[in-house]
Amino acid sequence: MKETENILANSLYLGIDIGGTHTVFAIVGPKGKILCRGGIRTTDYSVFFDFAKALRKSVEALAREAGINITCIEGIGVGAPCVNALTGVAEGAVDLPWPSPVPLAETLQNVFGIPVGAANDANAAAMGEMYYGACMDYDDFIMITLGTGVGSAIVADGNMILGKRALAGELGHSIVRYDSDRMCSCGRRGCLEMYCSARGVVLTARKMLEATKEDSSLRSIPSDTLSAKDICLAASAGDKIAMDTMRFTGEILGEACANFTAFSSPEAFVFFGGVARAFPYFKDAMIESYRRNLLWVYRDQVKFLQSDLPFDDAALLGAAAVGRRAALKTFCPTC
Numbered sequence: 001m002k003e004t005e006n007i008l009a010n011s012l013y014l015g016i017d018i019g020g021t022h023t024v025f026a027i028v029g030p031k032g033k034i035l036c037r038g039g040i041r042t043t044d045y046s047v048f049f050d051f052a053k054a055l056r057k058s059v060e061a062l063a064r065e066a067g068i069n070i071t072c073i074e075g076i077g078v079g080a081p082c083v084n085a086l087t088g089v090a091e092g093a094v095d096l097p098w099p100s101p102v103p104l105a106e107t108l109q110n111v112f113g114i115p116v117g118a119a120n121d122a123n124a125a126a127m128g129e130m131y132y133g134a135c136m137d138y139d140d141f142i143m144i145t146l147g148t149g150v151g152s153a154i155v156a157d158g159n160m161i162l163g164k165r166a167l168a169g170e171l172g173h174s175i176v177r178y179d180s181d182r183m184c185s186c187g188r189r190g191c192l193e194m195y196c197s198a199r200g201v202v203l204t205a206r207k208m209l210e211a212t213k214e215d216s217s218l219r220s221i222p223s224d225t226l227s228a229k230d231i232c233l234a235a236s237a238g239d240k241i242a243m244d245t246m247r248f249t250g251e252i253l254g255e256a257c258a259n260f261t262a263f264s265s266p267e268a269f270v271f272f273g274g275v276a277r278a279f280p281y282f283k284d285a286m287i288e289s290y291r292r293n294l295l296w297v298y299r300d301q302v303k304f305l306q307s308d309l310p311f312d313d314a315a316l317l318g319a320a321a322v323g324r325r326a327a328l329k330t331f332c333p334t335c
């Protein structure tokens with residue numbers, strides 16, 4: 001088993017990230033080194049099979065240019081909206097130009113002739129961290145993506161927890177404030193996402209700006225254009241209200257992570273996404289709140305990490321990692 005994993009760690013994988021307009025791909029070598037990359041327009045193909053064939057052609061051409069033998073690719077991972085990781089089928093993805101359901105994994109496997117795995121963004125990101133990033137030493141961790149929304153993926157005993165319909169890990173929609181006035185896109189109030197996503201951070205900052213007359217560089221930005229990035233930048237420049245906003249974000253996150261710990265007893269939490277770039281400004285408050293809210297049996301067991309995948313390549317590396325997982329599954333179906 002270890003031997004198989006060592007061979008697979010030194011092999012090549014194709015990571016594909018399918019977006020509504022563009023699809024990008026990369027051939028990834030050992031230690032997550034991107035050997036070549038390319039892309040095609042998703043919208044140029046009204047039939048998914050034609051898209052898959054064009055993709056293969058494009059991959060072959062780029063591999064040839066880079067001097068890579070395409071037969072050395074052991075697995076393919078594909079990230080796409082609304083994809084079910086168990087079936088490899090995208091269902092109800094309004095952004096994709098093909099009629100739903102789209103059998104992504106099966107079609108790509110037929111066209112490329114190698115194992116294909118599929119995953120949503122958060123699960124692909126977690127696989128990327130496990131094979132190429134901050135979680136290489138961990139078999140039990142929870143990945144939390146802090147971006148437009150809050151996503152998460154749970155890895156236990158080296159396996160992704162998917163659940164019956166591959167919907168496990170929607171921790172962003174766990175309710176953290178029952179008396180909240182923050183209405184979430186899911187139709188409920190008080191979800192973690194409404195506090196720790198980019199939108200949540202902006203809502204907190206607006207509230208803090210309204211509650212005091214205190215001077216802040218954020219007051220020079222019109223309230224309706226204020227972004228989480230503005231707040232992170234202001235926090236890094238020492239602006240008190242921006243720092244308080246990040247501290248409050250960290251407190252809510254720490255409290256939520258304390259509850260999540262009881263679920264899968266992770267060794268680490270790893271944070272990725274635009275808001276996670278402000279990790280140094282919410283980390284201390286998060287750890288303090290985590291410790292305060294933690295059931296004592298878990299104390300001193302958990303690390304809090306920032307993703308160390310390159311931000312712009314994380315989706316491709318995550319997809320390649322899903323490909324590596326798919327290759328492992330063909331050698332060891334029970335893994």
Ligand SMILES: [Zn+2]
Pocket residue numbers: 172173174184185186187188191193
């Ligand atoms: Zn929600």
